[in-house]
Amino acid sequence: SILIVDFGSQVTQLIARRVREAGVYSEIAPFNSAAEAFARMRPKGIILSGSPASVLDEGSPRVPQEIFDSGLPILGICYGQQVMMEQLGGTVQQGDSGEFGLAFIEIQDGCVLFDGLWAEGESHQVWMSHGDKVTALAPGFRPVAVSPGSPFAVVADDARRYYATQFHMEVVHTPDGAKLLANFVRHVCGLQGDWTMAEFRQAKIREIREQVGSGRVICGLSGGVDSAVAAVLIHEAIGEQLTCVFVDHGLMRAGEADQVVSLFRGHYNIPLVHVNAETLFLSGLAGVTDPEAKRKFIGKTFIEVFEEEARKIGGADFLAQGTLYPDVIESVSFTGGPSVTIKSHHNVGGLPERMNMKLVEPLRELFKDEVRALGRELGLPDIFVGRHPFPGPGLAIRIPGEVSKERCDILRKADAIYLEEIRNAGLYDAIWQAFAVLLPVRTVGVMGDYRTYDYVLALRAVTSTDGMTAVAFQFPGDFLPRVATRIVNEVRGINRVTYDFTSKPPGTIEWE
Ligand code: XMP
Secondary structure (H helix, E strand, C coil), X not given: CEEEEECCCCXXXXXXXXXXXXXXXXXXXXXXXXXXXXXXXXXXXXXXXXXXXXXXXXXXXXXXXXXXXXXXXXXXXXXXXXXXXHHHCCEEEEEEEEXXXXXXXXXXXXXXXXXXXXXXXXXXXXXXXXXXXXXXXXXXXXXXXXXXXXXXXXXXXXXXXXXEEXXXXXXXXXXXXXXXXXXXXXXXXXXXXXXXXXXXXXXXXXHHHHHHCCCCEEEEECCCHHHHHHHHHHHHHHHHHEEEXXXXXXXXXXXXXXXXXHHHHHHHCCCEEEEECHHHHHHHHCCCCCHHHHHHHHHHHHHHHHHHHHHHCCCCCEEECCCXXXXXXXXXXXXXXXXXXXXXXXXXXXXXXXXXXXXXXXXXXXXXXXXXXXXXXXXXXXXXXXXCCCCCCHHHHHCCCCCCHHHHHHXXXXXXXXXXXXXXXXXXXXXXXXXXXXXXXXXXXXXXXXXXXXXXXXXXXXXXXXXXXXXXXXXXXXXXXXXXXXXXXHCCCEEEEEECCCXXXXXXXXXX
């Protein structure tokens, strides 16, 4: 395995992801508990992450001496390079300008990291983000690549198997970065690269058992992939100590609530409390038109219903959540200052404190596509695992204005036709999210010899990698007209269909 020492970079988890992609198990340990993790794990190699800190600051983090004394290979990235140099006898200084963003490095010499990739004299794109820089190498190191802003863009000490880069190889903007990392873990550390999701599953099962002991766990299912994968994994670990609660707010898409219930009860035989709270949610939403008011009402009511169910089953010691890594980053402000709330996201935050529960979050280090791979590994059906993300407040935020049962039903029918056509055209997996929005606007139409005066429906489909930015999907020529015709013909209450071409930013993916 590989130990990743985390100095607090925003992208440390990406290092772990790249190591997993190279087929090697890794763990991340914060720098101040890295010595314990090192003793426990007995890794075959160490990676030192970047950091918002400067090695020149007093009290800035350092690498535990045991790691240097161990004789194991080390790879330092950005701050990781600087801290290595500082501790091993080189010099780091504040640069006059720093390098931020894309840069090109010149390869000056051969290096095992470049195996099968880069050769002397070539120039390659990398991604830099640093103010300080190394100005003198520690004894034993030689420079192997240079960039305009760093004479030591890549350095190597082959005798000790120490390597370090000023740039970030873990981000996609360094196109060959994943391969450089794979060269380190395989060629330098000698790891096979045969680790798989099956082993992740086993490791997490052990971890969950250790954390939970004989405690009771309650898990809220949202109907989405993340909470379902978390619940199935936890059930495999602790069986009947887990109770799943599905608060069904009646704002799901057509058929999706039933799919969750039959997956858990039928396919897995996992005990599930299915609370049908449609009336409660819809009556509370009556007259509410402000998007934030809808979101807040749904979030609060969800917690109340969940708490009541938790009390009924006699409480729990732990709350399980399908939190993913991007949820963790999104909740941290990049600037360190207060960030503006664009939308109050619905989750069960606040519950653990109110109910005095600890959290079990087995997916915390994974990215969406990795959760899907784990879901497949756990035997979840493809149709479930591949589902597009669906927001916690459900259809309520896809009906601008007032939400009613009638409007939800109209939207569900139209949305189902749209998705059926997308699946039939083989486009579902090419799209990040596709859905319909029912507008509270009526327009005039003509059907047969009759005048109609019905709602407008907007169709939306976007591509995205993480939901943070998005671009409208371009359907092939006859697709949208065909869907529009079907919807107007088959769904009573809609007589006009439009398509939303807005990117995010400036738009958001959901309409509210
Ligand atoms: P926006 O609309 O902010 O959405 O561009 C970005 C992504 O987040 C999803 N979304 C939510 N997910 N609870 C969730 O779990 C929410 O309250 C929520 N609101 C938006 C949205 O579907 C998209 O994938």
